[in-house]
Amino acid sequence: MLLLAIESSTGQVGCAVGGHEGVLASAHTSRGRRHAECLAPQIEFVCRQAQVELTDLGAVAVDVGPGLFTGLRVGIATAKALAQALAIPVIAIPSLDLLAFPARFSHRLIAAVIDARRGEIFYAFYRHVPGGVQRVSEPTLGSPDDLGSELLAAREEVLLVGDGALRYQGALPESSRIEVVEQGLANPSARTLALLAHARALREEWVQPWDVNPMYLRKPDAAIGWATRDGAAG
Amino acid sequence: MPVITARTTGPDETRALGAALADLVRPGDVVVLAGDLGAGKTTFTQGLGAALGVAERITSPTFTIAQEHRGRVRLHHLDVYRLENLREATDVGLDEMLDDEAVVVIEWGDRILPVLPTDLLEMRFRFVDGGDDDRAVDVRPVGFHWIARSAALERALARWCEAA
Ligand SMILES: Nc1ncnc2c1ncn2[C@@H]1O[C@H](COP(=O)(O)OP(=O)(O)O)[C@@H](O)[C@H]1O
Ligand SMILES: [Mg+2]
Numbered sequence: 001m002l003l004l005a006i007e008s009s010t011g012q013v014g015c016a017v018g019g020h021e022g023v024l025a026s027a028h029t030s031r032g033r034r035h036a037e038c039l040a041p042q043i044e045f046v047c048r049q050a051q052v053e054l055t056d057l058g059a060v061a062v063d064v065g066p067g068l069f070t071g072l073r074v075g076i077a078t079a080k081a082l083a084q085a086l087a088i089p090v091i092a093i094p095s096l097d098l099l100a101f102p103a104r105f106s107h108r109l110i111a112a113v114i115d116a117r118r119g120e121i122f123y124a125f126y127r128h129v130p131g132g133v134q135r136v137s138e139p140t141l142g143s144p145d146d147l148g149s150e151l152l153a154a155r156e157e158v159l160l161v162g163d164g165a166l167r168y169q170g171a172l173p174e175s176s177r178i179e180v181v182e183q184g185l186a187n188p189s190a191r192t193l194a195l196l197a198h199a200r201a202l203r204e205e206w207v208q209p210w211d212v213n214p215m216y217l218r219k220p221d222a223a224i225g226w227a228t229r230d231g232a233a234g
Numbered sequence: 235m236p237v238i239t240a241r242t243t244g245p246d247e248t249r250a251l252g253a254a255l256a257d258l259v260r261p262g263d264v265v266v267l268a269g270d271l272g273a274g275k276t277t278f279t280q281g282l283g284a285a286l287g288v289a290e291r292i293t294s295p296t297f298t299i300a301q302e303h304r305g306r307v308r309l310h311h312l313d314v315y316r317l318e319n320l321r322e323a324t325d326v327g328l329d330e331m332l333d334d335e336a337v338v339v340i341e342w343g344d345r346i347l348p349v350l351p352t353d354l355l356e357m358r359f360r361f362v363d364g365g366d367d368d369r370a371v372d373v374r375p376v377g378f379h380w381i382a383r384s385a386a387l388e389r390a391l392a393r394w395c396e397a398a
Contacts, residue, residue: 033334070327117333118351221321224345229315 001058005193008075009067009095012187017050018194024050061197066122089206091197098188100126113164121164141217144168161185240394252281261335266343269359308336353377
């Protein structure tokens with residue numbers, strides 16, 4: 001089965017076309033955070049390069065976060081619209097799973113860390129399993145200090161990947177057991193998404209487009225005081 | 235920090251006031267615009283944006299909540315009047331805009347202070363007795379980074395402040 005993978009949870013936006021032969025074509029842009037402007041031309045480009053028509057697709061895969069709200073909105077809306085128009089299902093995969101997967105050859109504990117902006121990060125821990133990684137903690141929204149405490153408490157070697165780990169490297173505990181991957185694994189990749197989604201498609205682990213929602217990890221909410229607005233006539 | 239009160243007698247003057255602030259704002263700055271509907275918040279932003287090099291016409295983002303403009307620095311222009319909860323501000327990507335090396339101008343921003351940085355410039359637009367086109371603007375620097383710029387702020391706004 002052919003599928004289109006759409007990934008937009010960080011400062012990068014990308015897409016890929018893949019199938020049983022693996023990834024056929026992909027494109028990623030990480031400059032300028034222009035997710036909305038970049039995504040449609042990217043989809044057209046990868047389909048043309050892979051010689052795949054949209055009508056050949058059997059599913060759409062999408063990164064559902066956690067991540068940046070502006071990016072996720074573009075990617076998820078595009079994935080849902082395409083799936084609905086083509087009457088095909090969606091495969092939804094969390095961003096942190098995509099980030100951890102390329103580190104699967106390490107037998108260290110893996111921490112996938114995405115920059116949530118303004119001093120916060122999304123993170124989760126993973127362990128190597130045959131053929132991939134398995135998440136061993138709940139995705140969390142916290143500070144680099146929160147992550148630092150967990151790293152120290154882990155009392156084992158940890159490999160960190162992601163733009164959040166890179167940005168806050170200096171705020172993490174200094175320890176020979178803790179290593180941040182400097183190159184190549186800063187953002188989730190649409191290529192990884194295409195690979196992981198294909199395996200799920202074979203098991204028919206998909207959902208209908210209208211059931212796809214971004215995975216938001218958020219702070220407690222409060223109502224905005226609008227005495228003026230609601231008191232005003234009109 | 236005492237409030238600086240500026241007075242304008244028409245929309246073009248309020249735009250010029252916005253333009254005067256363009257030399258002062260830096261990427262990462264937050265300007266909160268308070269005041270009733272029609273007080274001049276969007277008009278002010280038009281002047282600020284144009285002086286920051288934004289080419290297109292700036293309109294009220296009431297329905298879209300947030301609008302990004304590109305000038306010599308980028309400008310995120312928000313109007314949170316339609317929001318009911320603080321979480322909705324997060325959901326439009328507020329944290330990303332605040333951590334984006336852009337100038338962030340928020341109409342009705344005084345209502346979402348709990349989710350804003352502690353450093354910001356507050357401008358409160360008021361209707362005043364006199365002509366329909368007269369407005370007063372109370373300008374208040376909040377937090378270290380803005381208070382440090384108070385003197386420059388006073389100089390930039392001197393044209394619109396009455397002599398004591
Ligand atoms: N001195 C003034 N400053 C700003 N706007 C003025 C002034 N005098 C009249 N106006 C008019 O008042 C209205 C202000 O509207 P707007 O800037 O959209 O307000 P807000 O964004 O605060 O709701 C405009 O129609 C503008 O032409
Ligand atoms: Mg307005």
